[in-house]
Amino acid sequence: MxxxxxxxxxxxxxxxxxxxAGIFKEERIIHAPQSSEIDVVFPAGSEKKHVLNLCANxxxxxxxxxxxxxxAHEGLDSRGYGMSSVRFICGTQDIHKELExxxxxxxxxxxxxxxxxxMDANAGVFEAILTEQDIMIADRLxxxxxxxxxxxxxxxxxxFKHSDMDHLEKKLQLHQDKRSRMIITDGAFxxxxxxxxxDKIVELAEKYNSMVFIDDSHASGxxxxxxxxxxxxxxxVGKIDVITTTLGKALGGASGGCVSGRKExxxxxxxxxxxxxxxNTIPPVVVAAANKVLDIITxxxxxxDKLEKNTQFWRKGLTEAGFIIKEGETPIVPVMLFNxxxxxxxxxxxxxxxIYVVGFFFPVVPKGQARIRTQLSAAHxxxxxxxxxxxxxxIGKKYxxxxxxxxxxxxxxxx
Amino acid sequence: MSEVKDIVLQYVIDEYxxxxxxxxITFDTKLISGGIVDxxxxxxxKVFLETRYKIQIPDAKATxxxxxxxxxxxxxxxxxxxx
Numbered sequence: 001m002x003x004x005x006x007x008x009x010x011x012x013x014x015x016x017x018x019x020x021a022g023i024f025k026e027e028r029i030i031h032a033p034q035s036s037e038i039d040v041v042f043p044a045g046s047e048k049k050h051v052l053n054l055c056a057n058x059x060x061x062x063x064x065x066x067x068x069x070x071x072a073h074e075g076l077d078s079r080g081y082g083m084s085s086v087r088f089i090c091g092t093q094d095i096h097k098e099l100e101x102x103x104x105x106x107x108x109x110x111x112x113x114x115x116x117x118x119m120d121a122n123a124g125v126f127e128a129i130l131t132e133q134d135i136m137i138a139d140r141l142x143x144x145x146x147x148x149x150x151x152x153x154x155x156x157x158x159x160f161k162h163s164d165m166d167h168l169e170k171k172l173q174l175h176q177d178k179r180s181r182m183i184i185t186d187g188a189f190x191x192x193x194x195x196x197x198x199d200k201i202v203e204l205a206e207k208y209n210s211m212v213f214i215d216d217s218h219a220s221g222x223x224x225x226x227x228x229x230x231x232x233x234x235x236x237v238g239k240i241d242v243i244t245t246t247l248g249k250a251l252g253g254a255s256g257g258c259v260s261g262r263k264e265x266x267x268x269x270x271x272x273x274x275x276x277x278x279x280n281t282i283p284p285v286v287v288a289a290a291n292k293v294l295d296i297i298t299x300x301x302x303x304x305d306k307l308e309k310n311t312q313f314w315r316k317g318l319t320e321a322g323f324i325i326k327e328g329e330t331p332i333v334p335v336m337l338f339n340x341x342x343x344x345x346x347x348x349x350x351x352x353x354x355i356y357v358v359g360f361f362f363p364v365v366p367k368g369q370a371r372i373r374t375q376l377s378a379a380h381x382x383x384x385x386x387x388x389x390x391x392x393x394x395i396g397k398k399y400x401x402x403x404x405x406x407x408x409x410x411x412x413x414x415x
Numbered sequence: 416m417s418e419v420k421d422i423v424l425q426y427v428i429d430e431y432x433x434x435x436x437x438x439x440i441t442f443d444t445k446l447i448s449g450g451i452v453d454x455x456x457x458x459x460x461k462v463f464l465e466t467r468y469k470i471q472i473p474d475a476k477a478t479x480x481x482x483x484x485x486x487x488x489x490x491x492x493x494x495x496x497x498x
Contacts, residue, residue, distance in 0.1 A: 140456050147455050159456045161433055367450040 022340070023363070028356075034063040034253060036379040040356060051356040052384050054374045056253075059222050059331055060303045061379025063253035067296060068289050075288020083281045087114075088270070091281030099287050102294040103258055106228060107220070107245070108237040111266040114287075116279045118217050118246035118257030119145040124273030125213075125242060125259050126153035126182075133179035137171050139163065139196065141189050143215055150184070162189075165200045172208035180211065182241075187216035187230030188223060191365050191373065193332030195223070198234035211241040217257075218332060221250030222304040222378075227297055241265065247286070252293040256282040303378040307331055310376045310385060317389045322402030324409075331376035334360075335392070336369070338406060339413035343370040346395055353391035368415040419497060424485045426463055431456065442485045449483075457482055464488070470495045 224232025
């Protein structure tokens with residue numbers, strides 16, 4: 001037998017090691033459409049529980065929006081279910097091109113190419129445009145998909161300390177001998193909820209003749225005055241050479257991603273990016289709905305404005321209650337607990353209070369920086385956030401961490 | 416010997432500790448298994464050693480274990496005649 005007992009034991013041992021390390025991931029089963037309130041079964045076999053959802057990337061609350069769902073139905077009826085093809089054989093419909101045009105306009109770039117996911121966009125873009133003579137200089141907290149994409153590329157690589165512009169400048173000076181340089185960063189960082197300093201990054205890029213890449217997955221649709229992203233927030237629209245982003249978060253939340261930027265870079269992706277060339281096209285139903293999402297968010301800023309208000313309420317409420325949060329202005333609000341077990345116990349207690357959040361700890365975040373990551377949505381109503389805040393305060397009191405310093409919490413619970 | 420050790424330690428502190436970090440790094444501090452340097456950022460350490468000491472460290476030798484502390488790095492450098 002090819003799958004021998006010995007091999008099975010090896011795999012079982014590895015799974016057991018993951019469990020013992022306390023990092024075994026279990027899926028929570030949702031019995032409802034994605035929304036601000038959902039029905040969850042967790043752990044497996046337990047009663048279904050109705051909870052307030054504070055951990056989705058559904059920033060604009062469009063995942064189950066009636067107009068988006070209607071557009072998906074229409075797309076299904078008019079363009080079918082599957083395309084049974086990659087893009088360049090017979091997988092490109094008029095609606096795919098329409099979506100690429102809309103994204104280009106929305107992001108303020110020259111051209112756009114769709115990928116099956118932003119993970120795929122990041123996996124494909126570097127290899128398609130950079131060579132051994134080039135250098136990629138990445139912020140140390142970039143998303144895992146960028147790290148993987150950089151590994152697939154033959155270009156040289158270096159990193160700079162998270163958002164440390166002096167360190168970045170040193171690295172740019174160090175690498176002046178390369179054919180080209182590319183500064184690589186997330187727009188909004190998914191674990192800390194802070195924004196890359198795009199104004200400074202663009203300034204350094206111009207000074208040291210470097211391209212700029214951002215993954216704006218946690219910003220597209222709501223950061224910036226009209227929600228165009230981190231580059232709009234910092235007034236550098238048109239100055240970013242490559243933007244990758246996802247349709248799987250604020251922009252409808254289904255799936256799909258893109259590379260948007262300089263037209264030659266986009267065209268090179270069409271010619272060379274392997275996840276684009278060798279993976280199926282995004283299904284028409286998703287494309288049709290995403291087109292509707294772009295129509296909604298370009299016709300009004302109502303949803304991103306509501307999200308901004310919700311974010312301000314939540315950040316202020318938690319701070320005044322005495323929690324330590326990572327400061328910033330995005331709807332990603334990490335509540336710092338420092339100790340891994342405390343983050344797990346705290347999230348479990350909140351779940352029993354009807355609040356669904358997840359605790360993160362090493363290796364997802366650095367050691368000693370365990371936290372509960374909360375994420376706001378335009379789908380949240382004020383009364384829901386007030387309820388969530390009450391629950392956080394109740395559990396915060398239980399563990400006696402309110403109005404305590406980082407050192408006091410660590411002294412009580414350890415690292 | 417101590418000079419190499421000090422140079423490597425200083426590089427690690429400058430390169431990997433955030434400005435507001437209260438963490439202390441010594442010759443024995445676990446860099447990779449201790450979560451200070453991730454494998455992604457390890458590249459700059461390898462490039463620094465290669466440039467500073469004019470050597471080529473093959474990938475097979477540039478393991479997380481070999482880079483896991485300043486002492487380990489010094490041992491690795493000794494293999495290249497750097498003392």
